[in-house]
Amino acid sequence: MVELDNYKSELATLKAPLEEVRASLDVKGKLNRITELDKMMEEPDFWNDPGKASKVSAELKNLKSTVSQLEGLSRQYEDIEVMIDMGYEENDPAIAAEVGEMLGALKEELETLRMETLLSEEYDTDNAILSLRAGAGGTEACDWCAMLYRMYSRWAAKKGFETELLDMQEGDEAGIKSLTVQINGYHAYGLLKSEHGVHRLVRISPFNAAGKRETSFVACDVMPDIEENLDIDIPDDDIRIDVFRSSGAGGQKVNKTSSAIRITHFPTGIVVQCQNERSQYQNKDKAMQMLKAKLLILKQQANLEKAADIRGVVRDNNFGSQIRSYVLQPYTMVKDLRTEEETGNTSAVLDGDIDRFIYAFLKMKALNKQASAER
Numbered sequence: 001m002v003e004l005d006n007y008k009s010e011l012a013t014l015k016a017p018l019e020e021v022r023a024s025l026d027v028k029g030k031l032n033r034i035t036e037l038d039k040m041m042e043e044p045d046f047w048n049d050p051g052k053a054s055k056v057s058a059e060l061k062n063l064k065s066t067v068s069q070l071e072g073l074s075r076q077y078e079d080i081e082v083m084i085d086m087g088y089e090e091n092d093p094a095i096a097a098e099v100g101e102m103l104g105a106l107k108e109e110l111e112t113l114r115m116e117t118l119l120s121e122e123y124d125t126d127n128a129i130l131s132l133r134a135g136a137g138g139t140e141a142c143d144w145c146a147m148l149y150r151m152y153s154r155w156a157a158k159k160g161f162e163t164e165l166l167d168m169q170e171g172d173e174a175g176i177k178s179l180t181v182q183i184n185g186y187h188a189y190g191l192l193k194s195e196h197g198v199h200r201l202v203r204i205s206p207f208n209a210a211g212k213r214e215t216s217f218v219a220c221d222v223m224p225d226i227e228e229n230l231d232i233d234i235p236d237d238d239i240r241i242d243v244f245r246s247s248g249a250g251g252q253k254v255n256k257t258s259s260a261i262r263i264t265h266f267p268t269g270i271v272v273q274c275q276n277e278r279s280q281y282q283n284k285d286k287a288m289q290m291l292k293a294k295l296l297i298l299k300q301q302a303n304l305e306k307a308a309d310i311r312g313v314v315r316d317n318n319f320g321s322q323i324r325s326y327v328l329q330p331y332t333m334v335k336d337l338r339t340e341e342e343t344g345n346t347s348a349v350l351d352g353d354i355d356r357f358i359y360a361f362l363k364m365k366a367l368n369k370q371a372s373a374e375r
Contacts, residue, residue, distance in 0.1 A: 003096045004087045007103055011080055018073060018110060024117040027070055030063050037063070051227070059125075062186040069113055076106045111359070116187070118362040123224035123297075124190030129290060130222050133178045134171070135198070137216025140208075142175030144201045144216045147350060149179055152195075154352025161185030166276045166286065167260070174207070180273060182225055189224040194361035195354075196222045197323030204329045213329055217322065223294055230292040232299075239291075240264045243280060261287045270294050324357065326350070339364050 037060040087095040134141040168179040205214040242262040260275030261283040272290040274283040335342035341360035
């Protein structure tokens, strides 16, 4: 059967990429690490430090999942070979159709694991702190900010990640002016760092009585949640600490006390804010941790362009500065302007289906890095 011949040839092309992924992900090293972590969890005082225990548990879960996926891919490859042989013997079109479905699933899972090999930079495995800030567009921009928050929350839930709202300012009429949310999960920062930049929405605004099409913007900033105690000296004269009453959702106790903290770092213009914790001191510690993490990353950048990319405030939150456009009217399309990745299924994207854009960015970054190394 010609169809089976094509599937057999296509399957053969996946053998080398499968072996490359196995080598890149270092299965043997992961198995050794799993054994090491299992022994750590068996120690009687393991749960005395909940923070460390949680991190070890998350790492172990991810390692086991990756090894299981790799083993599953090898089994799928062998199963498809068996099904192709069976198809030749029985000359059954139904078997050929099943082989096509199995091959499609294998390619999709292999591509997902290949993406993990691109997440090897420092802090890629860390949790992420994502901030959204409404820009040009007034109430429409605030509503767009709320839509993006929903999109990232749905994406995180699909990944099995946890979200923790650190700060939020509601819009005057609707939506959200700004928010900061921590997304906890293995590789959360490595995946979400691609989302840094300005996101543009074009639609017929429900807040426009004339039913006119409007354009609005939201700036997205992403940084890693670096848990270790960072040895970074910040002179008192370089910062201003503002204390204010928490706003928005957070419970009665949060809203009745002036516990929210905003820290402004004058030399860089970085502003961090936290109001989620129950006390002023906890909010201050979290905000200072966020500031130090940003300053550490800035310090490690080799040039001004990379530093600007981390700061997340150098681009105007307006026309001509977006990284991605979401068009809902007069046609539907989401397009990333850096990678040219696009889709017409805007509903799926706004419901959290953004992996295609994340993976396209990681591929582009890897290719650029390779091209730079070859020069």
